[in-house]
Amino acid sequence: MSMSLESLMRDSLEQTSARPVTSELGWFVLVGGGAALALAAVTTAMISLRTGVPDWTMAALCYAAFIGPVYLLHRWLSFRSDAAHGQAFPRYVAVQLSAIALVSLFSFVGYSVLGMETAIGSIIVLGVTAGVNFAVLRLWAFATHS
Numbered sequence: 001m002s003m004s005l006e007s008l009m010r011d012s013l014e015q016t017s018a019r020p021v022t023s024e025l026g027w028f029v030l031v032g033g034g035a036a037l038a039l040a041a042v043t044t045a046m047i048s049l050r051t052g053v054p055d056w057t058m059a060a061l062c063y064a065a066f067i068g069p070v071y072l073l074h075r076w077l078s079f080r081s082d083a084a085h086g087q088a089f090p091r092y093v094a095v096q097l098s099a100i101a102l103v104s105l106f107s108f109v110g111y112s113v114l115g116m117e118t119a120i121g122s123i124i125v126l127g128v129t130a131g132v133n134f135a136v137l138r139l140w141a142f143a144t145h146s
Contacts, residue, residue: 019080021138027078028134035070039063067096074137081142091141095133102129 043062047055071092075081081088106128110121 024078024080024138025134028074028137029130031070031073031078032130035066035073039066042066067093075142079138079142081144083142083144088142092137095136095141098136099129099133102132 039062042065043059046058046062051058053061071089074092075083075088103125106125107121110116110125111118114121116124
């Protein structure tokens with residue numbers, strides 16, 4: 001492993017170990033859960049307006065509208081990060097885009113390979129994806145190293 005990569009990892013671990021993980025995880029769940037409920041309500045309301053925009057497009061637009069506010073809430077509450085927005089926000093967006101790929105992969109494995117029942121599979125996929133997101137956001141997106 002290169003010296004610069006080892007240094008970044010060490011700095012990241014030192015920074016994150018100074019904050020209680022349980023507090024970060026609690027806020028992460030509250031922010032994420034609250035955002036999911038709010039997104040469901042806003043998406044339902046917007047689709048019910050029958051604007052002529054296809055439902056799937058409206059849902060995607062609503063999701064996109066939540067990226068900025070949820071980023072700020074995670075930055076301030078979940079991770080209490082002072083990383084520069086120019087670093088943290090693009091990384092946060094990358095994590096959100098990666099989450100789509102993870103949900104697809106975990107869903108394929110759960111439903112198609114393992115034959116899980118839909119409700120159980122959904123809960124497992126959500127949990128595993130949220131866990132991966134928490135770790136990547138904590139150690140990379142909101143870390144204050146360069």
